Amino acid sequence: MRILVTGGAGFIGSAVVRHIVNHTEHSVCNVDKLTYAGNLESLASVSDNERYCFHRVDICDRAALDAVFLEFRPDAIMHLAAESHVDRSIEGPAAFIETNIVGTYTLLEVARGYWSQLNDSAKDAFRFHHVSTDEVYGDLHGITDLFTETTPYAPSSPYSASKASSDHLVRAWARTYGLPTLITNCSNNYGPYHFPEKLIPLIILNALRGKALPVYGKGDQVRDWLYVEDHARALCNVLVSGKVGETYNIGGHNEKKNIDVVKKLCSILDELRPLDTVNLDARAVMRESGLDGKNYRELISHVKDRPGHDQRYAIDATKIERELGWTPDETFESGIRKTVQWYLDNPSWVARVESGEYQSWLNKQYGKGTL
Ligand code: NAD
Ligand code: TYD
Numbered sequence: 001m002r003i004l005v006t007g008g009a010g011f012i013g014s015a016v017v018r019h020i021v022n023h024t025e026h027s028v029c030n031v032d033k034l035t036y037a038g039n040l041e042s043l044a045s046v047s048d049n050e051r052y053c054f055h056r057v058d059i060c061d062r063a064a065l066d067a068v069f070l071e072f073r074p075d076a077i078m079h080l081a082a083e084s085h086v087d088r089s090i091e092g093p094a095a096f097i098e099t100n101i102v103g104t105y106t107l108l109e110v111a112r113g114y115w116s117q118l119n120d121s122a123k124d125a126f127r128f129h130h131v132s133t134d135e136v137y138g139d140l141h142g143i144t145d146l147f148t149e150t151t152p153y154a155p156s157s158p159y160s161a162s163k164a165s166s167d168h169l170v171r172a173w174a175r176t177y178g179l180p181t182l183i184t185n186c187s188n189n190y191g192p193y194h195f196p197e198k199l200i201p202l203i204i205l206n207a208l209r210g211k212a213l214p215v216y217g218k219g220d221q222v223r224d225w226l227y228v229e230d231h232a233r234a235l236c237n238v239l240v241s242g243k244v245g246e247t248y249n250i251g252g253h254n255e256k257k258n259i260d261v262v263k264k265l266c267s268i269l270d271e272l273r274p275l276d277t278v279n280l281d282a283r284a285v286m287r288e289s290g291l292d293g294k295n296y297r298e299l300i301s302h303v304k305d306r307p308g309h310d311q312r313y314a315i316d317a318t319k320i321e322r323e324l325g326w327t328p329d330e331t332f333e334s335g336i337r338k339t340v341q342w343y344l345d346n347p348s349w350v351a352r353v354e355s356g357e358y359q360s361w362l363n364k365q366y367g368k369g370t371l
Helices: 011-023 062-072 086-091 094-116 120-125 158-177 199-208 228-241 258-272 280-288 318-324 332-345 347-355 357-365
Strands: 002-006 027-032 052-056 076-079 127-133 181-186 213-216 222-224 247-250 255-257 300-303
Touching: 002 011, 002 062, 011 027, 011 228, 027 062, 052 062, 062 094, 076 094, 076 228, 086 094, 086 158, 094 127, 094 158, 127 158, 127 228, 158 181, 181 228, 199 213, 199 258, 199 332, 213 258, 222 258, 228 247, 228 318, 247 318, 255 258, 258 300, 258 332, 332 347, 347 357
Parallel strands: 002 027, 002 076, 027 052, 076 127, 127 181, 181 247, 213 300
Antiparallel strands: 222 255
């Protein structure tokens, strides 16, 4: 297959691109605007592969998208490009409306125009796979309820509302125009190459520097964590074997309270990068702030809660397990250790993200293969 991936320079998109190049025979064209969240350095291991190409394109730019479709002639689209951070959506919703709603609409129209010109067998085989989130369902208050594929939509934040809108557009294009679509709604991802504005990488990197670990409110909100490579594998499975028009929820059966995730990260760091023998710089910073500097948990700081903060997300992944045979490889225990180890082993990726240097590198590099 020739797969056009949007948002392939982002956290999950880059895992999908690496998965396709490393574990399949498919070709992949990465279409990404390279916002602050796009980092081509996350694709360094595959960028020279002959089955990979990149175009710096905004999915709201119809003419540029048309040109990429004409040149690459995709058999399938995996649409991941989005503004993805809830806190940013609260500060400034406009970019979320633009990319997540207008961008998805534009991509659907370009895909529809291209698809309608295909011959009958290519038309049947074509797929538009829209990658969405469990946040469209709003939150759960009971401790046993789970999101299923038929849970009514009740988004809470500008981010989740914009993703819900995009899901509705995709369903409408399937029903009205017959575009062969697939939708997946996944729980919170974590793993390597995660931009350090999200909880898990933020906590790891702040702890390593002896900086406060901000926990919103009491930290009793629950998220259902999935290792990003398990998600990438699930997405490829759905693309190849999913039934047209269907929705699949993807989740790792790893419900954790935020405070417990933060404590877990602290205890892994206590083991892998002890303050009293290895991370003496962080201990000095902690001492200057009046802390003992004996363990990372001392850095936990409860801060003002997020407005409209969803209490609990939890996915029922029975459908994808039963129909497509997908299950996660990583437990939370194994995945979170791998993640901490990855951040310890990749200080240069981290340093370039923290300094913003990755963007100047990107600006020099994206020209390769750009229309
Ligand atoms: P991310 O923010 O890390 O990456 C988004 C990518 O999209 C970036 O490379 C960015 O440059 C690109 N992009 C943004 N606006 C664009 C535009 N207008 N045109 C082209 N490219 C643009 O996001 P992520 O965490 O990798 O999430 C990917 C997708 O998965 C999103 O659709 C998100 O809603 C969904 N999702 C994320 C999670 C999660 O836990 N992160 C969970 C479920 C679903
Ligand atoms: P986040 O990683 O932003 O993902 P999402 O909001 O999409 O679930 O946040 C995960 C959880 O962690 C969420 O309940 C908010 C909380 N959180 C904190 O407590 N402190 C932080 O600094 C951040 C970024 C998030």
